[in-house]
Amino acid sequence: MDTIGHHYVVEAAGCDPEIIGNADKIREIFLEAAKISNMEVKASYFFKFSPTGVSGVVIVAESHISVHTWPEKGYAALDVYTCGEKADPEKAVDYILEKFKAQYAHVSELKRGIEEDDSTFTHTILTWEEKLDRRNGKKA
Amino acid sequence: MDTIGHHYVVEAAGCDPEIIGNADKIREIFLEAAKISNMEVKASYFFKFSPTGVSGVVIVAESHISVHTWPEKGYAALDVYTCGEKADPEKAVDYILEKFKAQYAHVSELKRGIEEDDSTFTHTILTWEEKLDRRNGKKA
Numbered sequence: 001m002d003t004i005g006h007h008y009v010v011e012a013a014g015c016d017p018e019i020i021g022n023a024d025k026i027r028e029i030f031l032e033a034a035k036i037s038n039m040e041v042k043a044s045y046f047f048k049f050s051p052t053g054v055s056g057v058v059i060v061a062e063s064h065i066s067v068h069t070w071p072e073k074g075y076a077a078l079d080v081y082t083c084g085e086k087a088d089p090e091k092a093v094d095y096i097l098e099k100f101k102a103q104y105a106h107v108s109e110l111k112r113g114i115e116e117d118d119s120t121f122t123h124t125i126l127t128w129e130e131k132l133d134r135r136n137g138k139k140a
Numbered sequence: 141m142d143t144i145g146h147h148y149v150v151e152a153a154g155c156d157p158e159i160i161g162n163a164d165k166i167r168e169i170f171l172e173a174a175k176i177s178n179m180e181v182k183a184s185y186f187f188k189f190s191p192t193g194v195s196g197v198v199i200v201a202e203s204h205i206s207v208h209t210w211p212e213k214g215y216a217a218l219d220v221y222t223c224g225e226k227a228d229p230e231k232a233v234d235y236i237l238e239k240f241k242a243q244y245a246h247v248s249e250l251k252r253g254i255e256e257d258d259s260t261f262t263h264t265i266l267t268w269e270e271k272l273d274r275r276n277g278k279k280a
Contacts, residue, residue, distance in 0.1 A: 001193070003210050005217060009147065009250060011261040045183045045199055053141070055204070057197050059185055063208050064197060068223065070143050070253075075261050077145060077252050079219070083208065106262045110149060110248070112217050113210075121151040121215050122246040125265060 003113030003121065005063060007081035008093045014074050014103025014132075021071035023048045023056065029099045030058045030065055037092035039065075039082060062087045067096075076100055083113070097132060105130045143253030143261065145203060147221035148233045154214050154243025154272075161211035163188045163196065169239040170198045170205055177232035179205075179222060202227045207236075216240055223253070237272060245270045 019025050023046040034041050039060035046056040057066040062082040069076045078096060082089040097105055108127040115121055159165050163186040174181050179200035186196040197206040202222040209216045218236060222229040237245055248267040255261055 003213055003215055011252060011263055013260040042187050043185045045185060047182050047199060055199055057199055057204060059187060059195055059197055064206055066204055068203050073143055075143055075253065104260045108265065112151060113215065120153040120244045123151055
């Protein structure tokens with residue numbers, strides 16, 4: 001597989017605490033996100049912290065999706081990283097933010113595994129912010 | 141736990157193909173990296189691709205370590221992300237690069253979960269490159 005990968009590093013704010021505090025719900029959202037964005041799931045693991053917060057990882061053939069949540073803050077630290085052309089990681093990010101009912105996202109997209117002439121590898125970074133209006137189930 | 145986290149996104153080049161192509165060896169390196177950098181391991185998963193390449197994730201109480209490798213290119217895409225003050229993620233990165241026998245690393249350190257006044261969250265990014273001289277087991 002090509003080394004080029006797209007890694008979305010997302011700070012999601014204003015999320016629904018009941019959703020991002022529920023490991024089963026996050027698992028369901030992640031598995032659906034993998035499915036609709038054309039990723040092949042290899043394994044998944046979700047862990048609920050005491051008293052609140054969830055850590056979750058789905059390993060897909062094309063790389064991984066992970067999240068660590070702070071329900072009391074409405075905050076989720078989300079990563080979606082895929083290699084190859086088959087998967088659509090941005091679609092997974094959008095789906096997860098929608099299901100988390102996030103109001104705001106600070107996103108950096110890292111293009112990873114860029115091979116240089118001397119056999120070293122670099123990444124490039126593009127950062128943006130999104131205000132999300134979920135009242136109509138659509139982005140603002 | 142505090143939302144602030146340190147996430148190292150690393151493109152490691154010139155790695156030993158036999159090491160980064162061996163799922164058992166990577167597991168051993170990751171578990172030791174977690175131990176020496178004061179992380180509490182919750183779960184780990186390693187997957188060997190056909191014909192080459194390994195994906196691996198260790199979920200720690202403080203967040204996660206993950207890697208996806210291309211042994212034929214000597215390339216490994218490494219992430220080490222921890223929250224809180226207890227763990228020392230940079231120590232884990234240095235240990236893993238040393239054990240992979242990496243010759244070069246392009247690194248971005250993302251400081252995540254920075255809370256703003258309006259309850260949104262952002263991250264900052266610092267990028268650097270390292271040439272690593274492994275002949276004496278030390279960095280250049």
